[in-house]
Amino acid sequence: MTSEGRLAQIFRHPIKAHGREQLASVRLSEGEAMPWDRHWxxxxxxxxxxxxxxxxxxxxxxxxxxxxxxxxxxxxxxxxxxxxxxxxxxxxxxxxxxxxxxxxxxxxxxxxxxxxxxxxxxxxxHAPDRAMTDTAYASVSIKNLASNAALGQKMKRDLSIHRWRGNLWVDGFAPWEEMNWVGRRLRIGATVLEIRERVGRCRATMSNPETGQVDADTLDALMETVGVQDFGVFGTVLEGGEIRPQDRVEVLA
Incomplete structure (x- = not known):
């Protein structure tokens, strides 16, 4: 059984924790992080x-x-x-x-x-041939727009997706559905990723990405909503290829 959605947005963060950049497309390679993401x-x-x-x-x-x-x-x-x-x-x-x-x-x-x-x-x-990802392996982070919207509704405010510093944002899935993707594969356009683990969150997500000021207790809200301070998942690239917004996303059995 599969569920389907679409790829909504793509971002990279060339210098870890120092800036986000939206992309119109990206080519992923087997076993590697997103090109130039967390390169420095x-x-x-x-x-x-x-x-x-x-x-x-x-x-x-x-x-x-x-x-x-x-x-x-x-x-x-x-x-x-x-x-x-x-x-x-x-x-x-x-x-x-x-x-x-x-x-x-x-x-x-x-x-x-x-x-x-x-x-x-x-x-x-920077390290040769190794992105400074948040995981000890080369990872790509995947986030669900519906989960961000659901958490914002819980907190009675709009939450910018940039609080979560994701690489790939998907749409068309139920809120928090991605929490059950660990151990499964995700097909995005011509690529396939294996979902390895959830993304544990830190205090950085409490800061407004427009101002840099702490203004929302996202961590307490996550605990109240899903029982853990996790948001999004990490995947590794099994099959590479170019992807772009509007590509179909399939969760494979």
Missing amino acids: AVAHDLSKFDPAAPSWKPCINFQRAARSPTLMAIEAQFDEVSGEMRLTHPELPPLVFFPESEGEKLIDWVLPISPQLRFRPVALV
Whole structure:
């Protein structure tokens, strides 16, 4: 038995926790994260990331919106051909720089909205051939528009989907249906993903993505609604291909 919906929106986050970018299409590859998603991360002064031996590290080693909520208001535009990045934030002037060679410009730019003592940002880093995803494996996050709408209704307010920093947003499914997809496969257009686990949420989702200010207790609302602080699921790519909004999404048995 299958259920069906459609792919509604696609997003990537080129620098982990530092900006979102909407895409018109994306090509997924077997066993890999979304291209340029979480490609870079911002190491803080207590990070165990080793530039001499770069490798994936857990979220605690990097600047996060859970600790610096104003980061949620950053938007990004990344030019894959030129390598140029443009970041905007309501409290800062726009920043245009090249992440591969000008990481210090980002650090200087983000310092005013970052911790000033412990966990102060110090370097823009990345690991060869490995995205800094929230999981120890290369993952793509999938979110359900109906679940976001249902939680907003519970909280009696509109909730921006950007609170959840998802990659793929699907529509046409029942609220919270995705919570039962773990262990199943999802066909999106020409691709197939295996759903590995639910996404545990943190305090970052309490921040308004337009202002960066904490203004909604999403974590308590999740506990009251579904009994856990989870929203969305992580998947791994089994069969790659190009996908775009309006592609059919099938939950396979």
